[in-house]
Amino acid sequence: MTARRTPLLIQTAWYVLEYHRHHRCPHCTDSGWCQDVQIARTRITAWYRFRQR
């Protein structure tokens, strides 16, 4: 995936996922669930579906 063709929203979503591989953000719960990660995954999934059409 080239960054030039990727919307900033999706780049940010990737960054959120990468960040959570090693860190926690203020939204993370003790059980490891995070709203930011859920939103980022949803965005990326929707983006891939859109591009495959």
Ligand SMILES: [Zn+2]
């Ligand atoms: Zn988090």
